[in-house]
Amino acid sequence: VEKIIIDTDPGQDDALAILLALASPELEVLGIVAAAGNVPLSLTTVNIRKVCELAGRSDVKVFAGCSQPMAGPLVTAEYVHGATGMDGADLPDPTMRLQEQHGVDFIIDTLMREPAGTVTVCTLGPMTNLGQAITKAPEIATRIKRVVLMGGGCFEGGNITPAAEFNIYVDPEAAAVVFASGAPIVVMPLDVTHKTLTTRPRVEAFKAIGGQLAEVLVGWLDYFERFDVAKYGSDGGPLHDPNVIAYLLKPELYSGRHCNVEIEVNSPLTRGMTVTDWWGVTDRPKNATFIRDVDADGFYALLTERLSRLRR
Ligand code: BDR
Numbered sequence: 001v002e003k004i005i006i007d008t009d010p011g012q013d014d015a016l017a018i019l020l021a022l023a024s025p026e027l028e029v030l031g032i033v034a035a036a037g038n039v040p041l042s043l044t045t046v047n048i049r050k051v052c053e054l055a056g057r058s059d060v061k062v063f064a065g066c067s068q069p070m071a072g073p074l075v076t077a078e079y080v081h082g083a084t085g086m087d088g089a090d091l092p093d094p095t096m097r098l099q100e101q102h103g104v105d106f107i108i109d110t111l112m113r114e115p116a117g118t119v120t121v122c123t124l125g126p127m128t129n130l131g132q133a134i135t136k137a138p139e140i141a142t143r144i145k146r147v148v149l150m151g152g153g154c155f156e157g158g159n160i161t162p163a164a165e166f167n168i169y170v171d172p173e174a175a176a177v178v179f180a181s182g183a184p185i186v187v188m189p190l191d192v193t194h195k196t197l198t199t200r201p202r203v204e205a206f207k208a209i210g211g212q213l214a215e216v217l218v219g220w221l222d223y224f225e226r227f228d229v230a231k232y233g234s235d236g237g238p239l240h241d242p243n244v245i246a247y248l249l250k251p252e253l254y255s256g257r258h259c260n261v262e263i264e265v266n267s268p269l270t271r272g273m274t275v276t277d278w279w280g281v282t283d284r285p286k287n288a289t290f291i292r293d294v295d296a297d298g299f300y301a302l303l304t305e306r307l308s309r310l311r312r
Protein backbone atom coordinates (compact mmCIF):
# COMPACT_ATOMS: atom_id res chain seq x y z
CA VAL A 1 0.00 0.00 0.00
CA GLU A 2 1.38 3.39 -1.03
CA LYS A 3 0.87 6.24 1.45
CA ILE A 4 -0.16 9.47 -0.24
CA ILE A 5 -0.98 13.08 0.55
CA ILE A 6 -3.30 14.74 -1.96
CA ASP A 7 -3.02 18.51 -2.39
CA THR A 8 -5.91 19.77 -4.48
CA ASP A 9 -8.21 22.62 -5.58
CA PRO A 10 -11.50 20.94 -6.60
CA GLY A 11 -12.44 21.35 -9.45
CA GLN A 12 -14.56 18.61 -11.11
CA ASP A 13 -11.47 16.78 -12.36
CA ASP A 14 -9.82 17.04 -8.94
CA ALA A 15 -13.00 15.54 -7.48
CA LEU A 16 -12.72 12.52 -9.78
CA ALA A 17 -9.08 12.12 -8.80
CA ILE A 18 -9.96 12.14 -5.10
CA LEU A 19 -12.71 9.56 -5.69
CA LEU A 20 -10.30 7.37 -7.67
CA ALA A 21 -7.82 7.45 -4.79
CA LEU A 22 -10.45 6.70 -2.15
CA ALA A 23 -11.78 3.80 -4.24
CA SER A 24 -8.35 2.18 -4.58
CA PRO A 25 -7.11 -0.24 -1.90
CA GLU A 26 -3.52 0.13 -3.17
CA LEU A 27 -3.47 3.67 -1.76
CA GLU A 28 -3.68 4.97 1.79
CA VAL A 29 -4.75 8.61 1.81
CA LEU A 30 -2.99 10.10 4.86
CA GLY A 31 -4.68 13.45 4.36
CA ILE A 32 -6.03 15.85 1.79
CA VAL A 33 -4.81 19.46 1.75
CA ALA A 34 -6.84 22.22 0.13
CA ALA A 35 -5.09 24.56 -2.28
CA ALA A 36 -6.32 27.87 -3.67
CA GLY A 37 -6.60 27.60 -7.43
CA ASN A 38 -9.66 26.88 -9.52
CA VAL A 39 -11.63 28.72 -6.83
CA PRO A 40 -10.51 30.34 -3.54
CA LEU A 41 -9.52 28.29 -0.51
CA SER A 42 -12.83 28.97 1.26
CA LEU A 43 -14.54 26.87 -1.44
CA THR A 44 -11.91 24.18 -2.04
CA THR A 45 -11.94 23.28 1.67
CA VAL A 46 -15.69 22.69 1.39
CA ASN A 47 -15.51 20.88 -1.94
CA ILE A 48 -12.96 18.34 -0.73
CA ARG A 49 -15.19 17.40 2.20
CA LYS A 50 -18.22 17.11 -0.08
CA VAL A 51 -16.29 14.65 -2.23
CA CYS A 52 -15.12 12.62 0.78
CA GLU A 53 -18.70 12.35 2.02
CA LEU A 54 -19.90 11.37 -1.45
CA ALA A 55 -17.42 8.49 -1.20
CA GLY A 56 -18.72 7.64 2.28
CA ARG A 57 -15.32 8.59 3.74
CA SER A 58 -15.94 11.26 6.37
CA ASP A 59 -12.97 9.75 8.24
CA VAL A 60 -10.43 11.27 5.84
CA LYS A 61 -8.37 14.10 7.33
CA VAL A 62 -8.85 17.35 5.40
CA PHE A 63 -6.66 20.42 5.97
CA ALA A 64 -6.77 24.02 4.77
CA GLY A 65 -3.59 25.16 3.06
CA CYS A 66 -2.49 28.60 1.89
CA SER A 67 -5.04 31.05 0.54
CA GLN A 68 -2.57 32.97 -1.64
CA PRO A 69 0.30 32.04 -3.97
CA MET A 70 3.87 32.56 -2.75
CA ALA A 71 4.10 35.76 -4.81
CA GLY A 72 1.46 37.79 -6.57
CA PRO A 73 -2.33 37.64 -6.48
CA LEU A 74 -4.43 34.48 -6.82
CA VAL A 75 -5.74 33.73 -10.31
CA THR A 76 -8.88 31.54 -10.33
CA ALA A 77 -10.79 29.70 -13.06
CA GLU A 78 -14.51 30.03 -12.37
CA TYR A 79 -14.99 30.41 -16.10
CA VAL A 80 -14.02 26.74 -16.43
CA HIS A 81 -15.32 25.16 -13.22
CA GLY A 82 -18.27 27.42 -12.31
CA ALA A 83 -18.75 29.67 -9.29
CA THR A 84 -18.56 26.79 -6.80
CA GLY A 85 -15.61 25.10 -8.51
CA MET A 86 -17.73 21.95 -8.84
CA ASP A 87 -20.74 23.17 -10.82
CA GLY A 88 -22.81 20.54 -12.63
CA ALA A 89 -23.95 18.56 -9.58
CA ASP A 90 -25.43 19.59 -6.25
CA LEU A 91 -23.92 17.93 -3.22
CA PRO A 92 -25.06 18.55 0.35
CA ASP A 93 -23.01 20.82 2.59
CA PRO A 94 -20.43 18.66 4.37
CA THR A 95 -20.86 17.73 8.02
CA MET A 96 -17.33 16.40 8.55
CA ARG A 97 -14.99 18.95 10.03
CA LEU A 98 -11.81 20.49 8.80
CA GLN A 99 -8.66 19.62 10.78
CA GLU A 100 -7.26 22.44 12.88
CA GLN A 101 -3.66 22.03 11.78
CA HIS A 102 -2.51 24.11 8.81
CA GLY A 103 -2.04 22.04 5.65
CA VAL A 104 1.60 23.11 5.27
CA ASP A 105 2.41 21.87 8.78
CA PHE A 106 0.54 18.65 8.12
CA ILE A 107 2.74 18.04 5.07
CA ILE A 108 5.91 18.74 7.08
CA ASP A 109 4.89 16.67 10.13
CA THR A 110 3.79 13.72 8.02
CA LEU A 111 7.01 13.61 6.03
CA MET A 112 9.11 13.92 9.19
CA ARG A 113 7.10 11.26 11.05
CA GLU A 114 6.77 8.57 8.38
CA PRO A 115 9.88 6.64 7.32
CA ALA A 116 11.89 8.47 4.64
CA GLY A 117 10.96 7.49 1.09
CA THR A 118 7.52 6.13 1.93
CA VAL A 119 5.13 9.05 1.31
CA THR A 120 4.08 10.24 -2.14
CA VAL A 121 2.76 13.79 -2.52
CA CYS A 122 0.19 14.28 -5.29
CA THR A 123 -0.48 17.88 -6.30
CA LEU A 124 -3.54 18.49 -8.45
CA GLY A 125 -3.57 22.28 -8.26
CA PRO A 126 -1.12 25.16 -7.81
CA MET A 127 1.89 23.90 -5.83
CA THR A 128 1.75 26.59 -3.12
CA ASN A 129 1.41 24.30 -0.10
CA LEU A 130 4.25 21.97 -1.03
CA GLY A 131 6.42 24.92 -2.06
CA GLN A 132 5.81 26.58 1.30
CA ALA A 133 6.41 23.33 3.17
CA ILE A 134 9.79 22.81 1.48
CA THR A 135 10.71 26.47 2.06
CA LYS A 136 9.89 26.17 5.76
CA ALA A 137 11.47 22.73 6.23
CA PRO A 138 13.90 21.98 3.37
CA GLU A 139 14.83 18.65 5.03
CA ILE A 140 11.48 17.16 3.95
CA ALA A 141 12.46 17.18 0.25
CA THR A 142 14.75 14.15 0.47
CA ARG A 143 12.17 12.28 2.58
CA ILE A 144 9.48 12.45 -0.12
CA LYS A 145 9.10 9.19 -2.04
CA ARG A 146 8.01 11.16 -5.10
CA VAL A 147 5.94 14.16 -6.09
CA VAL A 148 3.44 13.32 -8.81
CA LEU A 149 1.85 16.48 -10.14
CA MET A 150 -0.65 17.58 -12.72
CA GLY A 151 0.79 20.64 -14.35
CA GLY A 152 2.79 22.04 -17.21
CA GLY A 153 3.04 21.24 -20.87
CA CYS A 154 5.78 20.85 -23.44
CA PHE A 155 4.75 20.08 -27.02
CA GLU A 156 1.13 20.90 -26.16
CA GLY A 157 1.85 24.45 -24.97
CA GLY A 158 -0.23 26.12 -22.28
CA ASN A 159 -3.91 26.52 -21.48
CA ILE A 160 -4.00 29.80 -19.55
CA THR A 161 -1.34 31.54 -21.62
CA PRO A 162 0.25 30.20 -24.81
CA ALA A 163 3.22 29.10 -22.71
CA ALA A 164 1.81 28.19 -19.30
CA GLU A 165 -0.54 25.60 -17.86
CA PHE A 166 -2.92 26.85 -15.14
CA ASN A 167 -1.52 25.05 -12.05
CA ILE A 168 2.03 26.23 -12.69
CA TYR A 169 0.96 29.68 -13.85
CA VAL A 170 -0.92 30.42 -10.63
CA ASP A 171 2.17 29.86 -8.47
CA PRO A 172 5.37 29.54 -10.50
CA GLU A 173 7.52 30.42 -7.47
CA ALA A 174 6.13 27.43 -5.57
CA ALA A 175 6.61 25.12 -8.54
CA ALA A 176 10.19 26.38 -8.92
CA VAL A 177 10.93 25.52 -5.28
CA VAL A 178 9.63 21.98 -5.76
CA PHE A 179 11.47 21.38 -9.04
CA ALA A 180 14.73 22.60 -7.49
CA SER A 181 14.27 20.65 -4.26
CA GLY A 182 15.86 17.36 -5.22
CA ALA A 183 12.66 15.41 -4.55
CA PRO A 184 11.87 12.79 -7.24
CA ILE A 185 9.23 14.33 -9.53
CA VAL A 186 6.76 12.92 -12.05
CA VAL A 187 5.01 15.50 -14.26
CA MET A 188 1.58 14.76 -15.72
CA PRO A 189 1.31 17.61 -18.24
CA LEU A 190 -1.29 18.79 -20.75
CA ASP A 191 0.53 16.61 -23.30
CA VAL A 192 -1.07 13.66 -21.51
CA THR A 193 -4.32 15.08 -20.18
CA HIS A 194 -5.37 16.43 -23.58
CA LYS A 195 -5.33 12.80 -24.75
CA THR A 196 -7.72 11.56 -22.05
CA LEU A 197 -10.88 13.07 -23.52
CA THR A 198 -14.38 12.62 -22.13
CA THR A 199 -15.83 11.16 -25.33
CA ARG A 200 -19.52 10.14 -25.38
CA PRO A 201 -18.90 6.38 -25.00
CA ARG A 202 -16.70 7.06 -21.97
CA VAL A 203 -19.33 9.27 -20.36
CA GLU A 204 -21.93 6.58 -21.12
CA ALA A 205 -19.77 4.10 -19.23
CA PHE A 206 -19.85 6.38 -16.17
CA LYS A 207 -23.62 6.66 -16.57
CA ALA A 208 -23.90 2.88 -16.53
CA ILE A 209 -22.50 2.82 -12.98
CA GLY A 210 -25.95 4.03 -11.97
CA GLY A 211 -27.22 5.57 -8.77
CA GLN A 212 -26.52 9.01 -7.36
CA LEU A 213 -22.80 8.63 -7.97
CA ALA A 214 -23.27 8.29 -11.74
CA GLU A 215 -25.56 11.32 -11.82
CA VAL A 216 -22.96 13.41 -10.05
CA LEU A 217 -20.10 12.22 -12.27
CA VAL A 218 -22.00 12.84 -15.47
CA GLY A 219 -23.22 16.23 -14.23
CA TRP A 220 -19.67 17.30 -13.49
CA LEU A 221 -18.25 16.01 -16.76
CA ASP A 222 -20.97 17.61 -18.87
CA TYR A 223 -20.41 20.91 -17.13
CA PHE A 224 -16.64 20.77 -17.33
CA GLU A 225 -16.68 19.75 -20.95
CA ARG A 226 -18.89 22.52 -22.28
CA PHE A 227 -16.00 24.92 -22.06
CA ASP A 228 -13.21 22.72 -23.32
CA VAL A 229 -14.95 21.28 -26.34
CA ALA A 230 -15.58 24.78 -27.64
CA LYS A 231 -11.99 25.72 -26.87
CA TYR A 232 -10.18 22.73 -28.33
CA GLY A 233 -12.70 21.54 -30.90
CA SER A 234 -12.19 18.02 -29.59
CA ASP A 235 -14.51 15.09 -29.03
CA GLY A 236 -15.03 15.57 -25.30
CA GLY A 237 -13.01 17.68 -22.89
CA PRO A 238 -9.66 16.80 -21.34
CA LEU A 239 -9.80 15.12 -17.96
CA HIS A 240 -6.66 16.22 -16.17
CA ASP A 241 -6.14 15.37 -12.51
CA PRO A 242 -7.24 11.68 -12.29
CA ASN A 243 -4.18 10.87 -14.43
CA VAL A 244 -1.99 11.54 -11.39
CA ILE A 245 -3.75 8.88 -9.34
CA ALA A 246 -4.04 6.48 -12.28
CA TYR A 247 -0.27 6.73 -12.70
CA LEU A 248 0.21 5.47 -9.14
CA LEU A 249 -2.14 2.56 -9.77
CA LYS A 250 -1.07 1.55 -13.28
CA PRO A 251 2.17 3.22 -14.37
CA GLU A 252 2.25 0.91 -17.39
CA LEU A 253 -0.48 3.08 -18.94
CA TYR A 254 2.03 5.93 -19.23
CA SER A 255 5.33 6.65 -20.92
CA GLY A 256 7.73 9.54 -20.64
CA ARG A 257 11.32 10.56 -20.21
CA HIS A 258 13.57 11.56 -17.34
CA CYS A 259 14.80 15.03 -18.22
CA ASN A 260 15.46 18.54 -16.96
CA VAL A 261 12.40 20.69 -16.26
CA GLU A 262 12.77 24.29 -15.11
CA ILE A 263 10.05 26.78 -14.26
CA GLU A 264 10.08 30.25 -15.82
CA VAL A 265 9.23 32.87 -13.20
CA ASN A 266 10.51 36.13 -14.64
CA SER A 267 9.37 36.63 -18.21
CA PRO A 268 5.99 38.40 -18.56
CA LEU A 269 5.46 36.49 -21.80
CA THR A 270 6.22 32.97 -20.58
CA ARG A 271 5.79 33.14 -16.78
CA GLY A 272 4.76 29.72 -15.47
CA MET A 273 6.16 27.81 -18.43
CA THR A 274 7.61 24.34 -17.74
CA VAL A 275 10.78 24.55 -19.84
CA THR A 276 11.35 20.87 -20.59
CA ASP A 277 14.60 19.62 -22.09
CA TRP A 278 12.94 16.65 -23.77
CA TRP A 279 15.68 16.30 -26.40
CA GLY A 280 18.54 16.67 -23.96
CA VAL A 281 19.99 19.73 -25.66
CA THR A 282 21.48 21.05 -22.42
CA ASP A 283 23.49 19.40 -19.70
CA ARG A 284 21.21 20.69 -16.96
CA PRO A 285 20.59 17.99 -14.36
CA LYS A 286 17.66 15.64 -14.95
CA ASN A 287 15.18 16.40 -12.19
CA ALA A 288 11.82 15.06 -13.38
CA THR A 289 10.10 12.29 -15.27
CA PHE A 290 8.01 14.08 -17.87
CA ILE A 291 5.11 11.93 -19.06
CA ARG A 292 4.10 12.37 -22.68
CA ASP A 293 1.82 9.48 -23.63
CA VAL A 294 -1.06 7.54 -22.17
CA ASP A 295 -3.23 4.56 -23.04
CA ALA A 296 -6.43 6.62 -22.82
CA ASP A 297 -8.81 3.65 -23.10
CA GLY A 298 -6.90 1.85 -20.36
CA PHE A 299 -7.11 4.97 -18.21
CA TYR A 300 -10.90 5.23 -18.61
CA ALA A 301 -11.37 1.50 -18.00
CA LEU A 302 -9.47 1.82 -14.73
CA LEU A 303 -11.30 4.99 -13.68
CA THR A 304 -14.76 3.58 -14.43
CA GLU A 305 -14.11 0.28 -12.71
CA ARG A 306 -12.75 1.94 -9.58
CA LEU A 307 -15.47 4.57 -9.33
CA SER A 308 -18.14 1.88 -9.68
CA ARG A 309 -16.85 0.45 -6.38
CA LEU A 310 -18.05 3.62 -4.65
CA ARG A 311 -21.64 3.20 -5.76
CA ARG A 312 -23.91 2.93 -2.77
C1 BDR B 1 -5.53 22.02 -14.26
O1 BDR B 1 -6.16 23.25 -13.92
C2 BDR B 1 -7.42 23.01 -13.37
O2 BDR B 1 -8.36 23.72 -14.10
C3 BDR B 1 -7.67 21.53 -13.40
O3 BDR B 1 -8.29 21.11 -12.19
C4 BDR B 1 -6.31 20.93 -13.56
O4 BDR B 1 -5.71 20.66 -12.31
C5 BDR B 1 -5.46 21.88 -15.76
O5 BDR B 1 -4.71 22.93 -16.32
Ligand code: CA
Pocket (backbone or CB within 6 Å): 008, 009, 010, 011, 013, 014, 038, 124, 125, 241
Ligand atom coordinates in the same frame (compact mmCIF):
# COMPACT_ATOMS: atom_id res chain seq x y z
CA1 CA C 1 -6.90 20.81 -10.22
